[in-house]
Each structure stands twice: as C-alpha cells, then as structure tokens.
Amino acid sequence: xxxxxxxxxxxxxxxxxxxxxxxxxxxxxxxxxxxxxxxxxxxxxxxxxxxxxxxxxxxxxxxxxxxxxxxxxxxxxxxxxxxxxxxxxxxxxxxxxxxxxxxxxxxxxxxxxxxxxxxxxxxxxxxxxxxxxxxxxxxxxxxxxxxxxxxxxxxxxxxxxxxxxxxxxxxxxxxxxxxxxxxxxxxxxxxxxxxxxxxxxxxxxxxxxxxxxxxxxxxxxx
Amino acid sequence: xxxxxxxxxxxxxxxxxxxxxxxxxxxxxxxxxxxxxxxxxxxxxxxxxxxxxxxxxxxxxxxxxxxxxxxxxxxxxxxxxxxxxxxxxxxxxxxxxxxxxxxxxxxxxxxxxxxxxxxxxxxxxxxxxxxxxxxxxxxxxxxxxxxxxxxxxxxxxxxxxxxxxxxxxxxxxxxxxxxxxxxxxxxxxxxxxxxxxxxxxxxxxxxxxxxxxxxxxxxxxx
DNA sequence: CGCGTTTTTGAAGACCTTCAAACTGAGTGG
DNA sequence: CCACTCAGTTTGAAGGTCTTCAAAAACGCG
Numbered sequence: 001x002x003x004x005x006x007x008x009x010x011x012x013x014x015x016x017x018x019x020x021x022x023x024x025x026x027x028x029x030x031x032x033x034x035x036x037x038x039x040x041x042x043x044x045x046x047x048x049x050x051x052x053x054x055x056x057x058x059x060x061x062x063x064x065x066x067x068x069x070x071x072x073x074x075x076x077x078x079x080x081x082x083x084x085x086x087x088x089x090x091x092x093x094x095x096x097x098x099x100x101x102x103x104x105x106x107x108x109x110x111x112x113x114x115x116x117x118x119x120x121x122x123x124x125x126x127x128x129x130x131x132x133x134x135x136x137x138x139x140x141x142x143x144x145x146x147x148x149x150x151x152x153x154x155x156x157x158x159x160x161x162x163x164x165x166x167x168x169x170x171x172x173x174x175x176x177x178x179x180x181x182x183x184x185x186x187x188x189x190x191x192x193x194x195x196x197x198x199x200x201x202x203x204x205x206x207x208x209x210x211x212x213x214x215x216x217x218x219x220x221x222x
Numbered sequence: 223x224x225x226x227x228x229x230x231x232x233x234x235x236x237x238x239x240x241x242x243x244x245x246x247x248x249x250x251x252x253x254x255x256x257x258x259x260x261x262x263x264x265x266x267x268x269x270x271x272x273x274x275x276x277x278x279x280x281x282x283x284x285x286x287x288x289x290x291x292x293x294x295x296x297x298x299x300x301x302x303x304x305x306x307x308x309x310x311x312x313x314x315x316x317x318x319x320x321x322x323x324x325x326x327x328x329x330x331x332x333x334x335x336x337x338x339x340x341x342x343x344x345x346x347x348x349x350x351x352x353x354x355x356x357x358x359x360x361x362x363x364x365x366x367x368x369x370x371x372x373x374x375x376x377x378x379x380x381x382x383x384x385x386x387x388x389x390x391x392x393x394x395x396x397x398x399x400x401x402x403x404x405x406x407x408x409x410x411x412x413x414x415x416x417x418x419x420x421x422x423x424x425x426x427x428x429x430x431x432x433x434x435x436x437x438x439x440x441x442x443x444x
Numbered sequence: 445c446g447c448g449t450t451t452t453t454g455a456a457g458a459c460c461t462t463c464a465a466a467c468t469g470a471g472t473g474g
Numbered sequence: 475c476c477a478c479t480c481a482g483t484t485t486g487a488a489g490g491t492c493t494t495c496a497a498a499a500a501c502g503c504g
Contacts, residue, residue: 065367073370075363087356096360119349123342130341130348133355134309138318140362141297145287147369148295148406152492176451184370189492191452207451207501374460398483411460413484429469429483 014055016083016128024122031114035107043099043107050088050095052111056080059105062178065097074181076139077102077174086133089115102174147184150222153193155183158222160203160210168215172208197221236277238305238350246344253336257329265321265329272310272317274333278302281327284400287319296403298361299396302327308355311337324396369406372444375415377405379444382425382432390437394430419443 017025034057037043043054043061054061061078075097078084088095089112119126146155159179163170172179180190194210197203202218204211212218239247256279259265265276265283283300297319300306310317311334341348368377381401385392394401402412416432419425424440426433434440 065363065371067371071371073367075366087359090352090356091360093360096363119352120345123348126341126345126348126352130312130352130355133352133359134312137309137355137358137362138313138315140359140366141287141318143366144297144362144369145295147366149287149289149293186493187451188453188494192492195452408461409483410462410485414460417484 014081014083016055016132017125018128020125020128021122024118024125028110028114028118028125032108032110035109037101037105037107039101039103041101043101044085044095045098046095048095050085050091050093050112052085052109053083053089053115054085054099055083055108055110057106057108060102060174061105061107062100062102062174063097064100064181072181073184074178075143077178077182079173080105083132086129087136090129090133102178143184152183152185152189153196154222155185156190156193157197157202157218159183160197160212161215161219161222165212168212170210170212172210176208236303236305238277238354239347240350242347242350243344246340246347250332250336250340250347254330254332257331259323259327259329261323261325263323265323266307266317267320268317270317272307272313272315272334274307274331275305275311275337276307276321277305277330277332279328279330282324282396283327283329284322284324284396285319286322286403294403295406296400297365299324299400299404301395305354308351309358312351312355324400365406374405374407374411375418376444377407378412378415379419379424379440381405382419382434383437383441383444387434390434392432392434394432398430 017028035043037059044050046065056078058080060080061084062074063076063078063084064072064074066072076084078099084099085095087093092112115129119129146158150158159182160170163172176190177187180187183190185193194203194205197218198205200217200221202212202214202221204213239250257265259281266272268287278300280302282302283306284296285298285300285306286294286296288294298306300321306321307317309315314334337351341351368380372380381404382392385394398412399409402409405412407415416425416427419440420427422439422443424434424436424443426435
C-alpha cells in the first residue's frame with residue numbers, strides 16, 4: 001500500500017480518467033498495482049487471459065501479432081498515459097495480441113473486478129471506457145484504410161503528419177523497423193519511401209529526426 | 223407510434239439487447255424509428271454526423287471506405303440483428319465510413335439521446351454497448367492480421383471457415399466482388415484464390431455455393 | 445576505436461494488380 | 475421457348491509495387 005499515493009497521482013492525470021469522480025479514481029487507485037517492466041519484457045502474450053486493464057505510466061509499449069514464422073505485425077504503439085488491453089478485458093477473452101515493453105517503464109494494472117465495479121457504479125467512467133474503445137475502433141479502421149488504399153509513401157506521409165510536430169520538425173520515437181511494421185511495410189520499403197519523400201523535396205531526414213519542408217504538399221500526398 | 227410494437231419485438235430479439243431489462247428495452251423502442259431502405263441506398267456517408275445508432279432488422283448492409291478515385295474498401299458486412307455506427311455515435315463524431323444497403327431491408331434507428339440515457343441508467347445496456355465495441359475492435363484487428371500476414375488463399379480459407387456451414391456446405395451471401403474487397407483483394411485475385419483451393423482438393427465451387435471437402439486441411443491453410 | 449545493431453542500398457523475385465477479353469447465368473422480351 | 479442482354483465472374487498475359495536476399499554503410503555505445 002506504500003505505493004498508493006504515486007498510483008493515485010498517475011491515475012488522476014491520465015486521459016482515461018479525465019473528468020471522473022474523485023471517489024471513483026480513489027477506488028481504482030486503491031485496487032491497482034504498479035508493475036515495473038524492463039526493455040523487451042513481454043507483458044502478455046496472445047492466448048493469455050485478460051484479467052485486468054493496463055495503463056502505461058512511463059515508457060513505451062508495442063502491441064503486435066506474431067505469425068507462426070518470423071514476421072510480426074505491430075498493431076499499435078502505446079505511450080505514457082495511454083491504456084491498452086481493454087477489449088480483451090471487457091470480453092473476458094484471451095488476448096489476441098502480444099504486449100511488449102520497448103524500454104524500461106512503469107505500468108499500472110487494474111484488476112477486472114475493480115474496473116467492472118467502477119463502470120457499473122460510475123456512469124462517467126463507463127463512458128470513458130466506451131470512448132476509449134470507440135477511438136480504438138476508428139484508429140484500426142484508419143489503419144485498414146491505409147493498408148488497402150494507399151501506397152507506401154502515402155502511408156509514411158500520413159504517419160509523419162500524425163506525429164507531434166514542433167517548428168516543422170518531428171522525431172521518430174521508435175525503431176524504424178517498428179514503425180515500418182505498424183504501417184504494414186518492410187523496413188527496406190519504409191526506408192525507400194522516406195527517400196522518395198525526400199527526393200520530392202517534402203521532407204529532410206537526418207537519422208530519427210525529420211524536417212517537414214512542405215506540409216501542404218505532404219498532406220496532399222497522404 | 224403505430225409501429226412501436228413491431229420495433230419493440232425486434233429490439234427484444236437482438237443481440238445488442240440480450241439480457242437487458244425490459245424497462246430499458248421499452249424506452250429504447252419508444253424512442254426508436256423504423257427506417258426502410260432499398261437496394262443500393264446510401265444510409266450515411268463519410269462525413270455525416272452520427273446522431274444515433276443503427277440496428278439492422280432485415281437485409282444486409284455494407285460498410286466501406288471510398289478513396290478519391292474508384293476503388294472502395296469494404297470494412298464490414300452487416301446482417302440482420304447486428305448494429306453498426308456505434309463508434310462514431312459514442313464519440314459524437316462524423317462517420318469515417320459509408321453505410322449502404324445491399325438489398326431492400328429495414329433499419330431501426332435509435333437517437334443518440336436515448337442511447338446515452340439508457341447507457342447511463344442501465345449498466346447492463348452500457349456493458350452491452352461496450353461489448354459490441356470490443357468485439358468490433360477484435361474483428362478489425364483480425365482483419366489487419368489477415369491483410370498483413372496472410373496470402374490471398376489463406377485469407378479466403380479463413381473467410382470460408384467463418385461462414386455458417388451446414389453439412390459441410392456454405393453459401394457466399396454476398397457478391398464475390400464485395401467479399402473480395404472485405405478480404406483486401408481484387409475480384410480477379412479472389413477468383414484465382416478459390417481456384418487454388420479447389421485444385422488442392424479442399425473445396426468444390428459451384429457459383430455461390432461452396433462445398434468444404436477437407437475442413438482440417440482448410441483450417442491448416444488459414 | 446571497435447563491435448553489434450540498425451538502416452540503407454542494390455538486384456532479383458514474388459504476389460497481387462491491371463487490362464483485356466471470354467464466359468456464365470439470371471432476367472427480359474420477342 | 476429461345477435468343478438477347480447485361481451484370482457478375484473467370485481466365486490470360488503483362489506490369490507494378492512491395493518483398494526478399496545479400497551486402498555495404500551509418501549509427502550508438504562501451
């Protein structure tokens with residue numbers, strides 16, 4: 001219980017709990033557990049049963065699906081403040097994907113009982129959960145649209161424009177291989193797509209940092 | 223109000239309202255409206271604002287995303303008893319996709335107010351909505367997995383195995399073009415994939431009806 | 445500086461797509 | 475009852491985009 005204050009502070013600040021009654025947050029915080037993770041650590045595997053909800057405090061997490069052989073497909077990249085694993089928990093299902101820490105970080109884990117109880121008692125929290133799921137649906141739909149209807153460089157352009165941009169500059173926060181997989185591309189193809197955008201004078205690339213030279217034309221590509 | 227009894231009967235029988243308090247169903251039914259649709263009719267377009275929830279009573283509906291040019295991508299095919307358009311409604315968003323009737327049918331439309339109110343008042347209904355969204359998430363994830371990790375014939379095999387099968391036989395309930403698009407394939411590719419499964423002795427094809435000759439090997443393909 | 449990892453580059457190949465045309469089959473009208 | 479038509483499907487050949495394989499280059503870290 002020594003860690004409760006810290007957990008509570010985190011929970012209070014997170015998107016998932018924005019505007020939620022203090023009492024509700026307190027209860028969730030009381031039930032939750034801090035889970036430190038180290039780089040590369042697998043948080044859950046496909047087939048594990050979902051007994052709770054994860055919220056990421058610090059670090060980054062990769063959600064992915066592995067096939068029988070080597071290749072994996074990254075379905076989402078999670079940053080601080082975001083939650084994951086909701087769908088399987090809501091359905092009392094087995095996870096259909098794997099979650100893995102990309103770096104050392106801290107998770108907050110809230111057991112299903114507490115989530116269910118809170119959702120039942122506090123309509124506001126219930127609506128928040130629903131919103132989170134709906135956002136995921138739209139995000140997944142967007143990914144499907146990208147893979148099916150758009151070329152490699154169009155997908156890369158779209159990705160860049162959705163990153164946090166400061167003074168026309170952005171920074172790839174993940175391995176290029178990981179980003180490539182999220183976009184449904186091989187690392188080689190991703191690299192070539194970046195080259196292409198560079199040659200068209202739309203961006204300048206220096207390692208992981210990318211300068212957006214022509215936002216308008218970049219948008220029209222995506 | 224003359225149509226209320228019929229609407230109520232439909233609502234009571236639907237998955238989305240299974241196990242929901244009678245009072246709740248009654249209220250939703252009272253607020254809902256029947257909307258007949260004819261073949262090819264567009265129910266909503268991308269960009270329309272979502273002011274309610276659709277439930278399909280009879281007929282079939284195609285959810286799709288169009289690109290600037292010709293090609294469209296089918297993201298889901300809806301049958302009687304299923305609901306759609308939840309995500310955009312929950313988020314008070316614009317629709318990110320289009321819904322179109324594939325044949326004459328009947329929709330039930332429930333205004334957002336009524337849904338919100340019911341979700342707030344009846345935790346059971348709220349949980350149902352959430353379940354529905356969670357299922358959609360998993361389904362979309364599965365589609366992403368298919369497109370990214372599996373070949374054309376693997377996807378077709380998977381699709382066939384997820385259809386209602388009676389006595390080893392199933393029937394394609396939609397245009398092959400529509401199914402192809404849902405699988406992220408061109409009609410020609412879909413046709414060739416079916417041929418390939420046929421040549422491997424896994425299925426027999428006669429128009430829209432398909433005989434599954436070797437379910438086990440078919441499963442191992444998918 | 446040296447080593448392992450990540451990224452890039454090049455060339456060859458695979459799978460799906462595109463384009464074009466033939467085929468099928470259900471609905472229509474003679 | 476049999477053409478006829480038209481949408482839907484299948485088939486063939488050519489073409490593209492992405493992938494694969496291989497190797498070099500760049501990067502990061504001890």
